[in-house]
Amino acid sequence: xxxxxxxxxxGEIALRVARTCREMGIRTVAACSSADRDSAxxxxxxETVVIGPAAPRRSYLNIPAVIEAALMSGAEGVHPGYGFLSxxxxxxxxxxxxxxxxxxxxxxxxxRLGDKAGTRTIMAAAGLPTVPGSTGAVPDEATAREVxxxxxxxxIVKAVAGGGGRGMRVVHAPEDLADAFRECVASARxxxxxxxxxxxxxxxxxxxxxxxxxxDRHGNGVHLGARDCSVQRRHQKLVEETPPPGLPAPLxxxxxxxxxxxxxxxxxxxxxxxxxxxxxxEFFFIEINCRIQxxxxxxxxxxxxxxxxxxxxxxxxxxxxxxxVRMSGAALECRVNxxxxxxxxxxxxxxxxxxxPPGGPFTRVDTHARPGWTxxxxxxxxxxxxxxxAPDRAGAIARMDRALSxxxxxGPGVRTTVGVLREVLADPRFASASHDTSLLDGLxx
Numbered sequence: 182x183x184x185x186x187x188x189x190x191x192g193e194i195a196l197r198v199a200r201t202c203r204e205m206g207i208r209t210v211a212a213c214s215s216a217d218r219d220s221a222x223x224x225x226x227x228e229t230v231v232i233g234p235a236a237p238r239r240s241y242l243n244i245p246a247v248i249e250a251a252l253m254s255g256a257e258g259v260h261p262g263y264g265f266l267s268x269x270x271x272x273x274x275x276x277x278x279x280x281x282x283x284x285x286x287x288x289x290x291x292x293r294l295g296d297k298a299g300t301r302t303i304m305a306a307a308g309l310p311t312v313p314g315s316t317g318a319v320p321d322e323a324t325a326r327e328v329x330x331x332x333x334x335x336x337i338v339k340a341v342a343g344g345g346g347r348g349m350r351v352v353h354a355p356e357d358l359a360d361a362f363r364e365c366v367a368s369a370r371x372x373x374x375x376x377x378x379x380x381x382x383x384x385x386x387x388x389x390x391x392x393x394x395x396x397d398r399h400g401n402g403v404h405l406g407a408r409d410c411s412v413q414r415r416h417q418k419l420v421e422e423t424p425p426p427g428l429p430a431p432l433x434x435x436x437x438x439x440x441x442x443x444x445x446x447x448x449x450x451x452x453x454x455x456x457x458x459x460x461x462x463e464f465f466f467i468e469i470n471c472r473i474q475x476x477x478x479x480x481x482x483x484x485x486x487x488x489x490x491x492x493x494x495x496x497x498x499x500x501x502x503x504x505x506v507r508m509s510g511a512a513l514e515c516r517v518n519x520x521x522x523x524x525x526x527x528x529x530x531x532x533x534x535x536x537x538p539p540g541g542p543f544t545r546v547d548t549h550a551r552p553g554w555t556x557x558x559x560x561x562x563x564x565x566x567x568x569x570x571a572p573d574r575a576g577a578i579a580r581m582d583r584a585l586s587x588x589x590x591x592g593p594g595v596r597t598t599v600g601v602l603r604e605v606l607a608d609p610r611f612a613s614a615s616h617d618t619s620l621l622d623g624l625x626x
Contacts, residue, residue, distance in 0.1 A: 187251040190262030195222040201489040210254040214240035221549040258282035267472040284496040298379035307446040309466040314381035332382040340369035341377040386617040388459040392440035404437040421476035427614030482512035482570040521596040531595040539587035543570040
């Protein structure tokens, strides 16, 4: 078992990892930027190392600085959380080269799965249904037009190295394809350092459903059910829940089985998420996330499984318990972001003069914020994740609405998503589970 872990991340996920480590008796080292030297995880961890200034490229994305911090602090392993370096195969390889255990899949697996277009081909060979689209990266606009004409409009242009909903453009008509293609290439190059893109048919209406998998180094793989993530803005999730409401149990089970089959086919290890689009009685594989997900708490609430603990155990070489995971009740997660929904979810940085998260029965809040904490424009705008459990979905919705009504957060210029989240919960389409990924389009101007 690992005795010490450096947490190469910030915010709520860094604190969440540190808490599980403490329960496991593992010493923690928080790698922080200068802007986060007084953060929640810096206060909680056993040791803090400042690895650079606020700019992510000079701190949380600076591989030499992170590695040096791990070696100087005597850490045996590195947990990357989500975002930043969590799906960077070069980082995983450098960790291994320096004798550090990377809490995640092997570098070679992440390299294969980091190419979203190539992953489609791998999963199709493993028998997973994929959305019609290009067989690989699309080299130019002329080829993009040919692919779009073959699969039919609307299409979505995606970054090969993309993730987190970034680097995507939906195109509804041929005359809009050229601009979207160029914009996506430029965005992908700026965000991911890789301008390659591919095309898929844009499935609408559709539900966005994902399957949580765990695999160990001994060839074992299990799933922990599915989550519905259809409430999104800019292709990024706002509300997640499990089990996916309104979907036939046999369809969900086929998705879960397909996810485990795909994971084992590529030699995946650790915690990962297979994402699917569901339209009618069909489902289509879209991508794999090789890390812990933002929405992992909803799965923990219905299964009682600590996914971070499982990640660490797998990284330490321990075998999984392969007994079927029992799931109970329903869970919802709402992301409270420092954003203004009425201005296109523009970030609203500022200092929090008030921050009072909710509590109560079966209510969990993962957060790093507090009164006096400054939300800077350097990082993601996530303030907190409110997660609730109830015996059934109706009870979970009522409990979530109650919890959100208690949330008190504000500061000069700071706006949050709390109001629009409550609008979602009250929407008849959401209540009846007849919604799809376009729900927010009808709620906001």
